[in-house]
Every structure is written in structure tokens, then in C-alpha cells.
Amino acid sequence: MKWNAGEAFTWGWKECIPSKDPVRKQQSGSSEQVSPSSQGSNAASGMTLQNENRKGGEELVKRRRVSTAKDEAEGLSLGEDFFAITPSLVSVGLGVRITSVATGGRHTLALSDIGQIWGWGYGGEGQLGLGSRIKMVSSPHLVPCFESPGSGKERSFTLHQGITTTSTQVSREPGRQIKAISCGGRHSAAITDTGGLITFGWGLYGQCGHGNTNDQLRPMAVSSVQSVRMESVAAGLWHTICISSDGKVYAFGGNQFGQLGTGTDHAEMIPRLLDGQNLEGKHAKAISCGARHSAVLAGMVFKC
Numbered sequence: 001m002k003w004n005a006g007e008a009f010t011w012g013w014k015e016c017i018p019s020k021d022p023v024r025k026q027q028s029g030s031s032e033q034v035s036p037s038s039q040g041s042n043a044a045s046g047m048t049l050q051n052e053n054r055k056g057g058e059e060l061v062k063r064r065r066v067s068t069a070k071d072e073a074e075g076l077s078l079g080e081d082f083f084a085i086t087p088s089l090v091s092v093g094l095g096v097r098i099t100s101v102a103t104g105g106r107h108t109l110a111l112s113d114i115g116q117i118w119g120w121g122y123g124g125e126g127q128l129g130l131g132s133r134i135k136m137v138s139s140p141h142l143v144p145c146f147e148s149p150g151s152g153k154e155r156s157f158t159l160h161q162g163i164t165t166t167s168t169q170v171s172r173e174p175g176r177q178i179k180a181i182s183c184g185g186r187h188s189a190a191i192t193d194t195g196g197l198i199t200f201g202w203g204l205y206g207q208c209g210h211g212n213t214n215d216q217l218r219p220m221a222v223s224s225v226q227s228v229r230m231e232s233v234a235a236g237l238w239h240t241i242c243i244s245s246d247g248k249v250y251a252f253g254g255n256q257f258g259q260l261g262t263g264t265d266h267a268e269m270i271p272r273l274l275d276g277q278n279l280e281g282k283h284a285k286a287i288s289c290g291a292r293h294s295a296v297l298a299g300m301v302f303k304c
Helices: 022-027 043-065 071-075
Strands: 009-013 084-088 098-103 106-111 117-122 136-143 178-183 187-192 197-201 216-221 230-235 239-244 249-253 270-271 282-289 296-300
Touching: 106 178, 106 187, 187 230, 187 239, 230 282, 239 282, 239 296
Parallel strands: 098 178, 178 230
Antiparallel strands: 009 084, 098 106, 106 117, 117 136, 178 187, 187 197, 197 216, 230 239, 239 249, 249 270, 282 296
């Protein structure tokens, strides 16, 4: 059987389902933007966001259970506005073929066959990589991951300093494509075709790997592992784990439950190589992160 990739479908919480009429939703106030920040929040503001988010879900449900006559007249009653119970086709762009998807707490990323990332949903901590704390993106937007060809940057995966929402396509030259994506609770990670690691979004626990706890509003290369060729990445609720081309495992972010596998419960602000005895002589092939734990598939290394 031949499989023809290209279409993405999504269902569930309606807030995470792309709008078929994004203009009307924006005019009705469903999409809200706040002022962009050059570098993101500090730990204190991040904790405030965490506390607000904890209450936000309950308040959201309460608000949506009380539908006004005006809402019902516009067809926005609970049954239609709260969740989608059947798969809905995601309209990304003319000629765009999707090869993989990743879902986070309230955001979604989709990877195209030419190495572009498209994102939608909640972006309050920068997890959509659009350069601002936009609260809701109701239709798929292109995530700006690379500098334009004439930028003169030395590393091919140095990233945009601005916001791009057009569907301009990238070339297939090495270092100009994304090959893997992952969504955490409120952050995102990606791997380029040259093995570069990119992260963006919520950074309170160091899960973006940039050596601080700031939110990263734009896609940014993780500089501490620029010399390491990464193959895959997985993002959890508060942590991130990636695998290099030689089968080594790197972990960073929150570690309250030992989810990093470092032998302690201390957070890591930059990627740390896991060199424990249990992984000695093993070659990691696949990684997955839960909210508070991690798992890796590995095999023995045989020298001929």
C-alpha cells in the first residue's frame, strides 16, 4: 500500500482547532495580542503565568458553559465552541504538504515536506515562535526559523530576528530546512537538516536550553551544542531531551521528578550529556517525553 502524505487533521478542544474563518474570529475578540518583548519574562513573571494558567482552565470552562443569546444566535454555543468531536482538515496553504505534526498543551506545530514549520493555537509564552506573546493564533502561520539567504550569517541555522507570516518557501539547500519537531507543554523544539537544535517558548525551568529562565519568543539555536549534530528531540511539560547522531542523550530543563536522568533532581539550564552507567555502550535511537518522565529506545554499539 502506498501512503500519500500531505493532509493534517485535528480535533478536540476547539481552541486548538484552526478556524475556517480567522478574520471573523479575530474581529470578535477571540485573538488577543500583547506587546512584544525583546527577551521574554524572568522567573518571577513566569511563576505568575504558571499560577494564572492553573486557574485559567477552570475559568475558561465556566465562561463557556454560560452562552449568551447573542452567542447562540451566531452558532457559538457550548456544543460548537468548546470542542470538536470529529477530525477537521487543517488548511495550511496552497500546495503545502504536511509530513509530521506535534501537539503541546494548547498549541500545534506541523512540518511540511520542504522543511517549513507551521503553527497555531495559544502562543502566550512564545511557543509559536512569532516574536510576540500573541494569545491566540486561529489559523496556521509560518514560523520564521531561518535568516534570508542574503543575511551573511556564518551558521546556516541562525534564526530570524523578525516576524514572518507569509508562505514564502525555503530552498532545499542543506541547513535551510527543519527535519523534526516537538511540542512541550508551553515550549517547542526543532532539529535542522544539518543537526542544529532550535527551541522557543516558555523557559521558566530552563527547558529552552539557553542558559537562563527567560521565555524565548523567537526560534533560537541552542549555542552550547552547536558542535553536536542532533538527530531527534522530544519536549515534555518542563523539560527537553535530544539525541545526537552518535546516539548520545542530552537533557535540560526542569528536573523535579528526576525526568532528566542526571542522577539528581537539579534543573539544567543548558543541554547536559547523560553519561550514567546504564547508558554506557548504548546507542540511543528514539526518545519520548511525558509531562514528568522520559523514555529512550537504545541498542548496543558493536565495533567491527
